[in-house]
Amino acid sequence: MAQNKPTTDEHYIPQCYLKQFSSDGERIYQYDVLSGKQTPVPVPTKSVCYQKHLYEFRDSSGAFAYRNLIEKSFGIYEGEFAKTFRSVISKSRIEANYHTLCFLSPKEKALLVFFLSTMIVRNPDILQTAQETALEFFGDQITEISARNLALQTCLPIYKALDTEERNLLNPVMWFFEDMSFQIGVADSEVFFTSDSPVILFGTNQPVKLDEVIMPISPNIVLFMKPYDNTRRGFYNRLTELRPEDIKYVNKAVVTHCKRWIYSQTPLTDKQIKWITKERASY
Known part of the structure; x- marks a missing residue:
């Protein structure tokens, strides 16, 4: 059986969002x-x-490592984001909802905050800045490949269970919306x-x-x-x-x-x- 080809064009604005327009x-x-x-x-x-290969980890030789790990994680989350968009759009068409004091459910609010947060940290400019910061901080102790891997790991720890105590960029971005x-x-x-x-x-x-x-x-x-x-x-x-x-x-x-x-x-x-x-x- 032929294996699925890895994704190469990796979106910083999800298609599930753009399709609403x-x-x-x-x-x-x-x-x-x-x-x-x-x-x-x-x-x-x-x-x-x-951008091509935007979220890919690489080994010391420059070859891909854990191919599409972040991209696959985004795919799972984006399915939930799409459901949330559809739900909000559908409920907005019901006239009685103009009179409710709790229009969005707790789950919808949580998913919207997570969507907003990931949209910020998955931005190519943010990833590039994180990579440059790592290079500046570690100097000769780190290679460009390692700095990029660190930037991805710090900005996008979505491929594992999220830990609010972990030091990364995603957590404080989500705290902005508290x-x-x-x-x-x-x-x-x-x-x-x-x-x-x-x-x-x-x-x-x-x-x-x-x-x-x-x-x-x-x-x-x-x-x-x-x-x-x-x-x-x-x-x-x-x-x-x-x-x-x-x-x-x-x-x-x-x-x-x-x-x-x-x-x-x-x-x-x-x-x-x-x-x-x-x-x-x-x-």
Whole structure:
């Protein structure tokens, strides 16, 4: 029996997320904010937001070791992420849920926090920074291959049982989201797009503190997170209808924080492209 070929194109933005912005579950439109060009036809989600061998460990000779270990772990988690997205989208269509004080279940909240956290630490720039930090710290005592392996192990310990006491980067990133409230905002039409950097963080650097988190979930649903305030507890974990100014605020955050690519369910109009260009120029 032939063995399955190992995965080589490893995505830093999961397909299970990008597919929420696809009309057919497979393809998506993309717009390049650097060149100002939009693809004339939608492209497969598997063909965007990846790097070859991004999450692979190597031995001292440079050969792959534990091939696809992290990638396979992501595959398991992403199945749960996809279920959570579908659940949130489905529940958001039920009018009675606008009146509940606990819209998201504890499991849904936990999975969304884990998704946000892994999206941050699986970013190629973060992995590269971790590798460079290891090289700088250990100097001649470490090779580039060993530094890369250490960066993967430190940022993405998802291939083993997670230990909250373990010293890694994933744990403190998840702690950033402790004591934050959840709100799911719903637009009355499909107005949101996303990007190659869809988790948008607002906050101060010293000390590290998150003031707000935004992530579009679908073309008409967005997640907001803010520090929890016990005096306003009735406003948290709610499903809310969004105003035009809320929609503009979300899309502005998306276009000003993207690295290069904006992704959408339908082609961007000339009016949208002009607005994107203006917002990025003034940011």
